[in-house]
Amino acid sequence: xxxxxxxxxxxxxxxxxxxxxxxxxxxxxxxxxxxxxxxxxxxxxxxxxxxxxxxxxxxxxxxxxxxxxxxxxxxxxxxxxxxxxxxxxxxxxxxxxxxxxxxxxxxxxxxxxx
Amino acid sequence: xxxxxxxxxxxxxxxxxxxxxxxxxxxxxxxxxxxxxxxxxxxxxxxxxxxxxxxxxxxxxxxxxxxxxxxxxxxxxxxxxxxxxxxxxxxxxxxxxxxxxxxxxxxxxxxxxx
Numbered sequence: 001x002x003x004x005x006x007x008x009x010x011x012x013x014x015x016x017x018x019x020x021x022x023x024x025x026x027x028x029x030x031x032x033x034x035x036x037x038x039x040x041x042x043x044x045x046x047x048x049x050x051x052x053x054x055x056x057x058x059x060x061x062x063x064x065x066x067x068x069x070x071x072x073x074x075x076x077x078x079x080x081x082x083x084x085x086x087x088x089x090x091x092x093x094x095x096x097x098x099x100x101x102x103x104x105x106x107x108x109x110x111x112x113x114x
Numbered sequence: 115x116x117x118x119x120x121x122x123x124x125x126x127x128x129x130x131x132x133x134x135x136x137x138x139x140x141x142x143x144x145x146x147x148x149x150x151x152x153x154x155x156x157x158x159x160x161x162x163x164x165x166x167x168x169x170x171x172x173x174x175x176x177x178x179x180x181x182x183x184x185x186x187x188x189x190x191x192x193x194x195x196x197x198x199x200x201x202x203x204x205x206x207x208x209x210x211x212x213x214x215x216x217x218x219x220x221x222x223x224x225x226x227x228x
Contacts, residue, residue: 042221106155
């Protein structure tokens, strides 16, 4: 079946450095790729998303890139801060008229060391 | 607005007991979802309701049933709990399928089955 792989599973960076999380997906019908951040004990919340007709999107310190041909997409966080520490989930979505088929990656636990 | 709310926050069940997890949203969303979150496995879809009056199976529906009581409420029932159902359960909602809007998650229910 369809799946989303996510790497690395854990990532530790020094404050101020950059962090990169990569995802690959198998369903070629996927056309929407959100990223969620989940702080410890809290609910996942959307931080950025990208549609299949766009190659890159940036919002302040975070950016997402998409390579539809290779079925890869990545999250880039620059100038990391301790409050960026969380679990990050990528997702590949096939948007249909009756149902959005969302497949989540297994998550990356990011630790930013002050 | 409260967004998406879930009750209870925590629950411990013995094997074979039953219970219902409640979810409600006040954002006038059409679509609602139930996920389970297990370590290293991301979020997996149990059931979804694309609109009031409809429900469908997701990736891992076995052992669960759902009811879309009205537009606001979507409940998840475990008829005979098993230790394999120990997990954190998240309810989510979104405006409508195919609209490129984020899924809003509830705070989660941590369920332990002994």
